[in-house]
Amino acid sequence: MKKINLKRVASIIYAVVIIAMSFLFFTNDFGLVDIRKTAVIIGAGIDLKDGGVSVTAQVAIPQPSENGENTQYIEVEGEGVTVADALNEINKKTGFYPKLVFCKLLILGESCGGGDIFEILDYFYRDDYTQLTPVIAMCKGSAGQLLASKMRFGNTATVSIERLLSDEAKKSGNVSTVNLKIIGIQDYSPSKSCYMPYIRAQSQSAEGGSSGDSQGSTGGENSSGGQSGSSSGGGQNGGQQGGTQEFLCDRTAIFRDGTLAGVLTEEETFALNLIKNNVRHVFVPCEADGATYTLGMRNCNGGVRVTVENGAPKVRISFSAVVQVSDVDRTEDPQSVSEGVVPQAVLNGGAAAIEQRFSDLVSALRAAECDALEFRTLLHRFNYKYFDEFRDTILRDAEVSFDINLRSAG
Amino acid sequence: MIKNNLSVRQICIIMCVFNAAIKLMLYPTTMAAACGNSLWLPVIADTAVQTAFVWAVCMLCSKTDKTFFRLLQDAFGSVVARIIYAAFALYFALSAVVPMTEQQAMVHEVFYDTIPSLLVFLPFFFFAIYAGSKGLTNAGRTAEVCLPIFVVTAATLVIMGMLECEFSALLPFVTQPPAQLFGGCARGFFRFNEGALMLMFMGNFKYKRGDALKISLSCALGGLIVALVCAVFYAVYSDLAVVQYFAITKISIFFSAISLIGRTDLLAVYALDIAMLFAIVLNIQMAAYCLYKATGRQWHPAFSLAVNAVLIALTFIFNNKFALVQNLGTSVMGWAGLVFAYAMPALAWIVYAAGGKRREKN
Numbered sequence: 157m158k159k160i161n162l163k164r165v166a167s168i169i170y171a172v173v174i175i176a177m178s179f180l181f182f183t184n185d186f187g188l189v190d191i192r193k194t195a196v197i198i199g200a201g202i203d204l205k206d207g208g209v210s211v212t213a214q215v216a217i218p219q220p221s222e223n224g225e226n227t228q229y230i231e232v233e234g235e236g237v238t239v240a241d242a243l244n245e246i247n248k249k250t251g252f253y254p255k256l257v258f259c260k261l262l263i264l265g266e267s268c269g270g271g272d273i274f275e276i277l278d279y280f281y282r283d284d285y286t287q288l289t290p291v292i293a294m295c296k297g298s299a300g301q302l303l304a305s306k307m308r309f310g311n312t313a314t315v316s317i318e319r320l321l322s323d324e325a326k327k328s329g330n331v332s333t334v335n336l337k338i339i340g341i342q343d344y345s346p347s348k349s350c351y352m353p354y355i356r357a358q359s360q361s362a363e364g365g366s367s368g369d370s371q372g373s374t375g376g377e378n379s380s381g382g383q384s385g386s387s388s389g390g391g392q393n394g395g396q397q398g399g400t401q402e403f404l405c406d407r408t409a410i411f412r413d414g415t416l417a418g419v420l421t422e423e424e425t426f427a428l429n430l431i432k433n434n435v436r437h438v439f440v441p442c443e444a445d446g447a448t449y450t451l452g453m454r455n456c457n458g459g460v461r462v463t464v465e466n467g468a469p470k471v472r473i474s475f476s477a478v479v480q481v482s483d484v485d486r487t488e489d490p491q492s493v494s495e496g497v498v499p500q501a502v503l504n505g506g507a508a509a510i511e512q513r514f515s516d517l518v519s520a521l522r523a524a525e526c527d528a529l530e531f532r533t534l535l536h537r538f539n540y541k542y543f544d545e546f547r548d549t550i551l552r553d554a555e556v557s558f559d560i561n562l563r564s565a566g
Numbered sequence: 567m568i569k570n571n572l573s574v575r576q577i578c579i580i581m582c583v584f585n586a587a588i589k590l591m592l593y594p595t596t597m598a599a600a601c602g603n604s605l606w607l608p609v610i611a612d613t614a615v616q617t618a619f620v621w622a623v624c625m626l627c628s629k630t631d632k633t634f635f636r637l638l639q640d641a642f643g644s645v646v647a648r649i650i651y652a653a654f655a656l657y658f659a660l661s662a663v664v665p666m667t668e669q670q671a672m673v674h675e676v677f678y679d680t681i682p683s684l685l686v687f688l689p690f691f692f693f694a695i696y697a698g699s700k701g702l703t704n705a706g707r708t709a710e711v712c713l714p715i716f717v718v719t720a721a722t723l724v725i726m727g728m729l730e731c732e733f734s735a736l737l738p739f740v741t742q743p744p745a746q747l748f749g750g751c752a753r754g755f756f757r758f759n760e761g762a763l764m765l766m767f768m769g770n771f772k773y774k775r776g777d778a779l780k781i782s783l784s785c786a787l788g789g790l791i792v793a794l795v796c797a798v799f800y801a802v803y804s805d806l807a808v809v810q811y812f813a814i815t816k817i818s819i820f821f822s823a824i825s826l827i828g829r830t831d832l833l834a835v836y837a838l839d840i841a842m843l844f845a846i847v848l849n850i851q852m853a854a855y856c857l858y859k860a861t862g863r864q865w866h867p868a869f870s871l872a873v874n875a876v877l878i879a880l881t882f883i884f885n886n887k888f889a890l891v892q893n894l895g896t897s898v899m900g901w902a903g904l905v906f907a908y909a910m911p912a913l914a915w916i917v918y919a920a921g922g923k924r925r926e927k928n
Contacts, residue, residue: 171696171697175693175840260825281806281809282809287819288806288810289819289820289825323822323825335820337803337806337820340805340806341735341803341804341805341806344804344805344806345804345805536738537734537735537737537738538734538737538738540737540738540741
């Protein structure tokens with residue numbers, strides 16, 4: 157029988173204990189904190205006020221509880237000369253050290269659009285304890301008021317807006333969801349342009365009719381929003397008798413050198429998303445054969461290619477998808493519906509509709525001098541030897557062509 | 567009795583796994599700052615040069631079974647050999663400083679929500695004292711344990727990063743001026759000490775035909791893994807890479823599932839950290855081994871304690887002086903690396919020709 161070497165066994169046990177102890181130390185298991193003294197920021201709104209910065213943090217306060225609801229949400233506002241200063245004031249006001257590692261949403265108020273947003277966001281790119289994963293958006297009006305809104309289903313504003321800007325919504329092509337990393341990369345790129353969703357609250361009368369945009373406001377009892385969609389939601393009391401509000405994220409704020417250069421319309425936003433995002437399933441209305449069709453598109457693939465031919469830069473915007481008719485405003489033969497073949501005329505109509513949106517988008521970006529489609533970056537990456545020659549003119553002067561390839565699903 | 571025998575397989579794993587693991591903390595970020603989207607190029611260049619020196623030592627191993635210490639003894643006498651090994655001990659101890667401070671900063675930043683006390687890092691030294699008191703055989707065994715941990719965790723993190731990255735950020739290829747690229751090579755120079763490690767392994771394993779190729783390729787593979795991580799890191803962060811410290815812990819956080827299920831990637835980071843710790847401790851083990859050779863006494867626990875005492879003192883001295891440590895690493899350790907990891911392997915051939923070769927024939 158083999159003799160057990162006790163010295164060796166003791167040595168192994170010692171090594172394992174040391175590794176286990178080190179592991180616990182490194183993972184902060186000896187640094188557990190009382191959850192009643194912990195505040196986790198799940199979303200933050202930033203506004204510019206009186207030459208300083210106002211940060212409204214939506215804070216989750218875990219509560220020890222044995223049943224159900226064990227988290228409270230409060231909004232705390234701090235002001236300072238910078239974001240870090242404002243966060244420190246939140247710390248002073250509450251006694252909670254604000255933790256941003258769980259912050260999933262950043263909202264910039266309309267007031268931030270007047271200057272370079274990266275001067276405000278600088279804190280998030282410097283702080284070692286913040287990640288670049290939070291989704292970022294700009295809102296009409298005050299971000300603080302938007303975050304303080306009470307939601308229809310008892311959710312926080314952060315949760316509601318997060319849902320509107322989710323990956324699933326992004327895949328539908330209706331919202332231009334971006335995070336801090338994406339806008340940072342875009343702004344530091346040769347294009348020096350970025351974009352983010354533009355949130356607005358839309359008032360509705362008690363009868364359900366839309367009455368246009370309104371400023372985000374707070375307070376009052378919860379009430380329902382009458383209209384919903386993939387890029388709208390929530391339901392917020394607008395402080396108006398008999399009226400409700402809902403959030404819409406179907407527009408896009410575009411920035412040049414960090415400064416707000418304009419807001420894209422819903423159609424332009426949709427076109428931007430088809431090109432820039434990995435969209436999965438979108439719906440495009442079009443006219444063909446004297447009828448209005450709504451085409452459902454899958455396997456979408458959009459992109460931009462920049463080349464230099466005969467001494468001139470050329471931009472080719474392409475889009476391909478598999479198409480089926482989702483709806484049409486006239487009665488159709490059941491046989492043709494079951495076959496699912498999309499007539500060529502309808503495909504052409506769909507291609508024309510998409511091309512028109514792309515064209516409108518390029519025109520809007522040119523008017524705003526915002527290179528959100530990253531022509532300059534693509535020139536830099538793929539045609540570097542021409543970069544210095546065309547970097548200043550490519551957005552304005554490049555010949556843009558469209559290559560729309562729609563295939564019938566049937 | 568402390569053993570210093572190694573197998574070729576263990577040396578290959580050390581050259582590949584520890585070579586890569588110790589360079590995955592801040593090295594990619596410093597290379598991104600130095601060379602932009604060509605950050606992978608200095609890594610490949612430095613790896614190629616270091617691999618050549620590893621190969622040179624391996625070829626010397628094919629000529630003689632003697633340790634480097636014995637070659638020095640035969641050529642210049644015992645006193646010179648002891649002095650040189652004492653210098654090697656100092657070199658290996660100081661080689662641990664930069665990765666150790668990086669490890670400390672990484673643990674504090676990645677695993678803690680707020681800045682913890684410096685004392686939190688001290689358990690590292692309990693582990694380092696214990697591991698350092700073991701011989702080279704122990705280092706080889708730990709390398710074998712670390713191999714599967716490293717492969718699984720590094721692959722997991724890189725794949726998670728690759729699914730959310732844009733490799734076109736690495737374009738255009740190599741547009742930086744040569745001076746900038748050479749500057750990048752110089753800044754990363756001190757992190758490559760595989761040539762010095764190989765000198766210490768010399769004579770502690772039985773060389774067989776083809777082993778030089780295996781060991782050199784392992785060293786090159788370790789460098790290529792680092793270059794791959796650098797490329798993925800830049801493809802994830804593009805121009806923001808220069809402000810993203812501790813690359814390997816950051817490349818996976820945009821993986822779509824993480825937003826739903828939380829930072830599960832940290833499990834891989836924790837596990838990878840084990841391989842990194844052993845890679846850092848290897849320097850302490852080598853310092854203890856060199857002190858054993860220099861003194862001729864197998865007082866490994868005492869040597870390990872002494873080396874770690876120096877490192878603890880440096881940890882307190884350099885606390886909150888992270889940039890200073892990096893600058894010292896680039897400058898002082900760069901020159902030290904030039905002497906011990908590059909010049910010494912080349913000089914080993916001269917030492918062999920001067921004395922070792924003649925006495926071996928006798």
